[in-house]
Amino acid sequence: MFSYYVQLAVRSLGRRIVLTTLMTLSIGLGIGATITTTGLLRLLSRDPVPENSGSLYIPTLDPRGFTPDTAAGTRPTQLTLIDASALWAANKSSRQVMMTGGRVVLSTPDAALRPLSADARYTTAGFFSLFHAPLRFGGGWGADDDGSASRVAVISSELNDRAFGGENSVGRVIHVGDADFRIVGVLGDWQVSPHFYDLSSGAYAAKEMIFLPFSTAQSAKMRFQGNPECWGSGIEAMAQADWLATLWGGRADCAWIQYWVELRDSQQRDAYRRLLEGYAGEQVRSGRFARQEPVGLFGLMQWLDMQKVVPGAVRLQVAIALSFLLVCLVNTVSLMLTKFLATSQSVGVRRALGATARAIFAQYLVEAAIVGIAGGILGAAFSVAGLALVRLQPLEYATQVHVDVSLLAASVVLSVVAATAAGLVPAWLVCRVSPSRALRTA
C-alpha cells in the first residue's frame, strides 16, 4: 500500500510541477538557513579538548579591595602571580598548568627567518599533555626544565614551516630576542580556536608561534602580552618603566596568570574547592585579600559558556533562521492547501470507489513527506553553500567552518518532519471532502 501511495504522490507532484517546485524551494530555503546557522552555533560551542575537558578546571580568586573599579559581580578571570604560585605549591598531587601570554622577536642563526614579532606562551611543562596538544616532532619539556629555567622551546608547525622548511627541527636553535633556545618539540596541526586556555585577549585570539618555560620567561622578565586585570596600585604600575620587573616579581596588583588544574572526580573537586576556600580565608586573615569573596572552580565547558565564547551574532542568526523557517513552513502549508484541495474532485472519485478517509489522509501525508525529502536534499545543498559563504566572511572563526555529514543528515530528517507537519492540516481538510459534493461539482 505504501509503495502505491508513493507512486500516486510522485505522479501527483509531477502534475503540478510549479507548485511542487515552490513547495520544495520554500522548505529547502528554510531548512538550509536553519542548518547553516545551527551548524555554525554547534561548531563554535564544541569541546576543544574532547579527551579531557571533563577533568579540566579553572580556579578563580578575588583578591581586590573595595575600590570604585571593582564592580560587584565581575570577578577576575585570571590569577595574580602570588596566588598562582601558592596554589601550585599547595597541590602537587594533581596535574596542573600555569601560564601567560607574551610577545617575542624570533629569528634563526642562519637568517632563514627575517626577524619576526610573534605571540608566545610562557607555560609550565604540563601544558602539552593536559590539553592533548598533538606534537609532530619531539615532545614537551620536562619538570626539571621548569626547575632550572632551561632555554628550551616548542614551536608551532607554522613557525617550523617558515623557519626550517617543515623539517624535523628538534635539537636546532632559534633566537628569542638575543637568547638562543633549543627546540625540543614541534606542534602538529592543532585547532586552538577558541583560544580556550586563555580567553583574556579574546576568544579568537591568534595562535602562539612558540611555547617557552614559564620559569625561563620569569627569570629573563620577557615581554608580557595579554589583558591583565589590574586594580588599585596595579593600574599605576602598568604605566611605569619597571612594569615588567614588577609584574614578574609578583608585586603588581594584577591578575594575569591563567591556571588550569586536572581534577578527575567529585572527590578531588571537593578537596580542591576546600583548598581554595582555605587559601582565600588565610589571605583574608593575613590582610592581603580585602574581604572574603566566594572562590570559583569552573569546568572547561562551563567556563567557555560563562565567558560567552560563542559570538552573540551567531545566536542572533539562529533566531533569524528559525523565524525564517517558520515563515517557510506557513508558506508550505498554504501551498499544500492549494495543491491538495485542487485535487478534491479526484479525491471524491476515490472516496466514492471505497477509499477510506484514513487512506486519503495517509496518502497525502506521504506526498508531503516526499516534498520534505526533496526539500531536505535541497536544504542540505543550501547549507553547504551557506557554510562556504560563512568561510568567505571576514570573521575570526571563519577558518574552522566545515561541513559534516551529520549536518546533512539532520537537514533531511528535519525537513521530512517539518513537511509532514505542514501537510497535516491540508491532508485532514482534503480527506474530509464529501464524495457526493465533489462528484457533483466535477
Next chain:
Amino acid sequence: MHIHPIISALRHHVLTVALIVVEVALTCAVVSNLLFIVIQRVEWSSMATGVRDESLIWVRTNLLKPDIDISALQATDLQELRGIPGVKAAVLVNTLPVTPVGRQADISVDPGRTNHGISSNLFLGSPGFMDAAGIKVVEGRSFNDGDYVDFRGADAPSPPTAIVTRELADRLWPGRSPLGQHFYLGPGARTPSEVVGVVDHLLRSNVISPSGSGNVVLLPATKFDGGFYLLQVDPSSKRQVLRAIPQTLDKVESNRLIIKNEAYSDTVSEYFRGDRSLAILLMVIVLVFMGVTAVGIVGLSSFWVQRRRRQIGVRRALGARRNDIILYFLAENAAIVATGAVIGMVLAVLASHWLMTHYEVPRLPFTWVVAGGLLLLAVGQASVIGPALRAARVSPQEATRG
C-alpha cells in the same frame, strides 16, 4: 466599493486568512529590523576617510636596537623612500583614519579646564604631510614651514598653530568662526594652540560611533613619538613601490621589524569589510524573506480564485465588470495583509526591544516600523495582481456550470 462584504466573505476562510496574516506578520517584524540594520551598516561603511585613499602607502617599522638616533634614521629612511620610482612624497605622520595607531586628547577651550574636553584624534605630521595625504584646507591657511615644531606630548608646550576639522570646530565654537580661536590640547597643557585653518572632513583613527568620528586636530610637528611613514604614490605603480620598500629600508638599517607595509586603500576596505559583508548578507535574507512571503500570497490567492470561479462567474453575470473583480481581490488582499502588517509592526517593536537588550542595536525608529508595514502591503498587492487578473478572465458562463 464596500469593504464589508469582503470582510464577511473572509469569515469562511479563517484558516487560509490566518496563514497569510501569520506569514506577513513574521516577515514584517524581521524585515523592518533587518533593513534598519542594513542601512546603518551601509551608512557606516561608506564614510569617507578625508584623505586620498587610492594613492597612499603606509609603512611602520620597529627598531630592534634601542641605541639608535631615531630622528636621523627617519630622515635617511624618508630620503631613500622618496627615491623609489613612483613615489611623489614621503612624510612622517603619527596616525591615519581608521588605523589602529593614533593618539587621542581631550580638547578644551577653557584655560581653567573646569569642563570636560572633547575627545579628539591628534594628527601630527612632518612638513608637507597635508599635501601628501590630500587633506585640503577650506578656510584659513595651511601650515607654513615656520609652523613646524617638536612635539613632546599633550602636556608639554603645544605647537602654537593647529588646523581643525569642521565637525570639531562646530563643537568647540558653535556659531562662531574658528579662525584665530585658541584651545588646549589636554588637561596638563600650559600653552594654547591657535586655529589657523579648517578642513572639511577627516575621519579619526579610532572610529567608535558616527557622532564624533570627525573630531581631528592637525598639528605641524617635525619630531614626535610613534611616527611612521606615509607615501604618496602614483596609483598605477603602487604594487611596485610596495615591493621595493623592504629592500630600500633594509639598505638603511636591516635590524628592524617591518610591522606594516600596506596600500592604504586596502586598510580602509579591510576595516569596513565586515560591515559591508554583513549588510549584503542581511539584504539577501530580507529579499529571500519577502520572496517567500510573496510566493505564499500568490499561492493562496490563486487557490482562492480557483475555488471561487463559480461565484466570480455569478458576479460577472450579474453585471460586475472585470475591474470590479480585480479591485475586489486587491481590496481583499489589502485587508488581510494590513492585518498581518499591523501585528507585524507590534512584533517588530518587540523584536527591536529584544535586540536592544541583547545585541547593542539602537532602537528601531517608528518610521521604520511603518515603512516595514507599507513595504509588506506593497509586496502583497504586487503578489495578488496575477491571480486577480486571472480571476477577471473568468467568463460569466462559469455561473451556469455545475
